[in-house]
Amino acid sequence: MFEKIKAAPADQILGLAEEFKTDPRTDKINLGVGIYKDESGYTQVLATVKKAETILLEKETTKSYLSILGIPEYGLAVQKLLFGDNTTLTDDKRIQIAQTPGGTGALRLAAEFIKCQLGSAKVWVSNPTWVNHNGIFTAAHLEIAEYSYYNSETKDIDFVAMMTHLETASAGDIVLLHGCCHNPTGIDPNNVQWQKLANLCNEKNLLPMFDLAYQGFAFGLEEDVAGLRIFANTCPELLVASSFSKNFGLYNERVGAFTLIGRNDQEAATAFSQVKSIARVIYSNPPAHGAAIVTKILCDETLRTEWVQEVTDMRLRIKAMRELFVTTIRRESVGTDFSFMGRQNGMFSFFGLNKGQVTRLKDEFGIYIINSGRISVAGMTQSNMDLLCKAIVAVI
Structure with a gap:
């Protein structure tokens, strides 16, 4: 009964993440999936989450x-x-x-x-x-x-x-x-x-x-x-x-x-x-x-206060990456204006890159972006910024 079923296309975002995992290049950059990453490129468990889990596990009495x-x-x-x-x-x-x-x-x-x-x-x-x-x-x-x-x-x-x-x-x-x-x-x-x-x-x-x-x-x-x-x-x-x-x-x-x-x-x-x-x-x-x-x-008043600070830290890091991107890409190409990045909020930026440019970024530079040209700013770090900006200038 299953032989007539046709394969579904890979999910545009999650499929890209799977492709990224199998890429052997060590300098690859994943700017596709919407996950916050710290400066080391890792998605840490929040400290408040760890504290809350400890309390919950000690008091948990049922899995009903x-x-x-x-x-x-x-x-x-x-x-x-x-x-x-x-x-x-x-x-x-x-x-x-x-x-x-x-x-x-x-x-x-x-x-x-x-x-x-x-x-x-x-x-x-x-x-x-x-x-x-x-x-x-x-x-x-x-x-x-x-x-x-x-x-x-x-x-x-x-x-x-x-x-x-x-x-x-x-x-x-x-x-x-x-x-x-x-x-x-x-x-x-x-x-x-x-x-x-x-x-x-x-x-x-x-x-x-x-x-x-x-x-x-x-x-x-x-x-x-x-x-x-x-x-x-x-x-x-x-x-x-x-x-x-x-x-x-x-x-x-x-x-x-x-x-x-x-x-x-x-x-x-x-x-x-x-x-x-x-x-x-x-x-x-x-x-x-x-x-x-x-x-x-x-x-919990104490945990909530700590969590608000953790959210603030994540927000400020993303804003800092926006600012660093603007200054770095301006240095790489004087005529390239990405100042609009500073007017945007949150994890994503819509560059409007075409499919051909997105493909080149992946094939030539190991930079993974979804086909629409949306970039996850949360995946940018100080260490990968130069490579990223050089690659974007190259494809545009």
Whole structure:
């Protein structure tokens, strides 16, 4: 029965990582996968994670199943991180949160909820967007539409075109927004633009959905949810898929959350009953260990303070690599202007290199970048910067 099955194409990002591993060159550079690396090029376990794990392992008494929604304290901790300690959403019981297997699990849960409960609504995604967004929503048999986001000439957000496209969306459509550190461009709306987008969604009865995978990597944990909170204060209904892979370094623990905000407590609870039913048939209940780590750190004042500093250190290292790249490539080629790197946030930069240039970087220089030209700034180090900049100048 299997002989008629055709091989699926390799995943654009994870497949590239596998190819990188088998490359025998010692000076190779992986700028494809979105994983934070330190100056030595290694992804360390955060010190606070190690401390939390030690405490948890000493006190752990069972490996029994969690509920469908996961650890209750985790949901409360996520809620406070996203919306603050004193949000009226809590008092009004308009907010419901489910622990999920990573941010991708939250997105798939959202996709299935949209398909099963919201009918023929389109999902509007930015052009460009994270490559897996289209795959997730297509797998749920949802119709996808694109809105303009990036101006390749100015290397900046094309906000006018973005608004123009979203004006054509129909009532009931879903608008997917990157909460911060837009992947792949690294460019985010400012607060004035966030408010205009929120007003548009509210006026046209569009359902906003936030993908929040990099909280703390742009300007800070509070600053990076400014857009989300503007929407929560403007729009009566909202969906959020969030992840702790990056800011806790819990990549292989798969720690995420799906959040639903309803117009009132009854509607939120009813809608979320359907979310629970969907989760039950996809993964039944979420894994415990990673979420327990996050809960312990966020609820322990000392650990939380240390963790905030660790997130700050990661953010500042990425910003330092952006600055070093700009100065280094300017030295390699005076006419090459990459100053736009300084306006971008987070782990990624969208250089707009074409497929031929990306292939040359891999074949000739051992530098691995996905075909779209997105570069993971977190993979840059002081030791590989000269080689990287020389290679990029060579191919452009």
